[in-house]
Amino acid sequence: MANLQTKYMGIPLANPLVVGACSLTAHMDAIKKIEEHGAGALVIQSLFEEQIQLERYRHDEDLVMYDDWHAEMTNIFPEKEHSGPEEHLMWVRKAKEAVGIPVIASLNAVNPDSWVEWAQKLAETGVDGLELNFYAMPVHFDQTAQDIEQSQVETLRKVVDKVKLPVAVKLSPYYTSPLEFMKKLDATGVNGFVLFNRLFPPSFDIDKETANFPFNLSHSSDHRLALRFVGLLADNVKASLCASNGIHSGKDAIDVLLAGADAFQTVSSLYQNSVDHIQTILKEIEDWMQRKGYSSLEDFRGKLSVENTPDRWTYRRAQYVRMLLRSDEYIKRPKLV
Numbered sequence: 001m002a003n004l005q006t007k008y009m010g011i012p013l014a015n016p017l018v019v020g021a022c023s024l025t026a027h028m029d030a031i032k033k034i035e036e037h038g039a040g041a042l043v044i045q046s047l048f049e050e051q052i053q054l055e056r057y058r059h060d061e062d063l064v065m066y067d068d069w070h071a072e073m074t075n076i077f078p079e080k081e082h083s084g085p086e087e088h089l090m091w092v093r094k095a096k097e098a099v100g101i102p103v104i105a106s107l108n109a110v111n112p113d114s115w116v117e118w119a120q121k122l123a124e125t126g127v128d129g130l131e132l133n134f135y136a137m138p139v140h141f142d143q144t145a146q147d148i149e150q151s152q153v154e155t156l157r158k159v160v161d162k163v164k165l166p167v168a169v170k171l172s173p174y175y176t177s178p179l180e181f182m183k184k185l186d187a188t189g190v191n192g193f194v195l196f197n198r199l200f201p202p203s204f205d206i207d208k209e210t211a212n213f214p215f216n217l218s219h220s221s222d223h224r225l226a227l228r229f230v231g232l233l234a235d236n237v238k239a240s241l242c243a244s245n246g247i248h249s250g251k252d253a254i255d256v257l258l259a260g261a262d263a264f265q266t267v268s269s270l271y272q273n274s275v276d277h278i279q280t281i282l283k284e285i286e287d288w289m290q291r292k293g294y295s296s297l298e299d300f301r302g303k304l305s306v307e308n309t310p311d312r313w314t315y316r317r318a319q320y321v322r323m324l325l326r327s328d329e330y331i332k333r334p335k336l337v
């Protein structure tokens with residue numbers, strides 16, 4: 001049988017499949033099923049700034065300063081069993097005790113002080129690692145990219161310095177120069193990058209003419225964005241790489257492993273199928289490895305990263321030029337009638 005063992009953020013995992021933060025990991029029956037079906041690790045649903053500030057929100061008529069509320073939060077909050085921050089800490093502790101696989105806590109704060117204070121509190125629950133979800137939504141015209149990036153680097157540095165646990169940072173793909181920014185984050189000593197978060201763009205109910213928050217699941221092809229950046233970062237940063245967003249099948253997982261990922265997260269695939277889809281994905285990876293004669297992930301991990309791919313154009317703009325010049329080979333023409 002193929003050996004799927006890996007290390008993510010320095011934590012040994014039986015396999016690279018990590019169930020990402022979501023409402024499934026806020027429930028005891030679901031986390032037990034996640035373990036039973038063989039996940040390598042799980043990330044607990046985030047503790048959100050809104051929970052930390054909940055009391056203040058309740059007494060605050062003017063929510064303008066919080067108009068960048070996380071869509072993940074507004075969408076999911078009513079379902080949560082454990083709403084306050086102290087209850088969340090209790091839940092994280094209980095979850096860690098309930099399963100044998102590595103458990104990672106997730107923090108999605110906004111205020112600089114909340115990041116450090118709650119990262120420390122989450123670290124004290126006994127979890128194996130911490131994931132910081134940098135879900136920043138720029139809504140102010142006078143806020144520069146440099147302001148945002150500098151504050152994120154500083155926040156990460158403070159958390160990494162204070163917390164004696166492996167720390168990963170989960171990023172949005174929307175940075176002007178992601179590689180330069182990730183290099184700066186890497187220099188803080190962070191242990192992992194989760195690439196990428198799935199953002200919740202606004203949506204409208206056109207009959208009521210109001211905003212609504214539809215469930216925002218990914219599609220398999222979405223993982224190609226993570227594939228690009230994992231491929232570019234592999235062997236170029238010290239932190240380990242966890243691909244996320246659009247990994248629905250064994251083939252998607254193999255793609256990101258070939259690009260150089262140490263692990264991958266999946267969420268939408270479990271909502272679309274069920275938690276036992278974990279087994280399907282793992283089986284597909286094993287079958288492929290067997291077909292290829294690979295006995296461990298090390299035999300093929302990063303084989304198609306920018307450093308190793310035999311096709312030096314894989315990660316470049318020339319792909320696009322190739323498509324335009326040889327469009328008959330690459331592009332199916334749509335029917336004209």
Ligand SMILES: Cc1cc2nc3c(=O)[nH]c(=O)nc-3n(C[C@H](O)[C@H](O)[C@H](O)COP(=O)(O)O)c2cc1C
Pocket residue numbers: 020021022023044045046072076106108133170196197198216217218219244245246247265266267268269
């Ligand atoms: C229902 C739902 C709840 C989520 N809750 C969180 C959360 O609490 N914290 C977080 O960092 N990401 C959260 N996410 C994002 C996922 O962890 C993941 O990054 C994203 O869904 C992309 O992976 P996927 O394509 O496998 O779904 C949530 C996603 C979904 C669909």
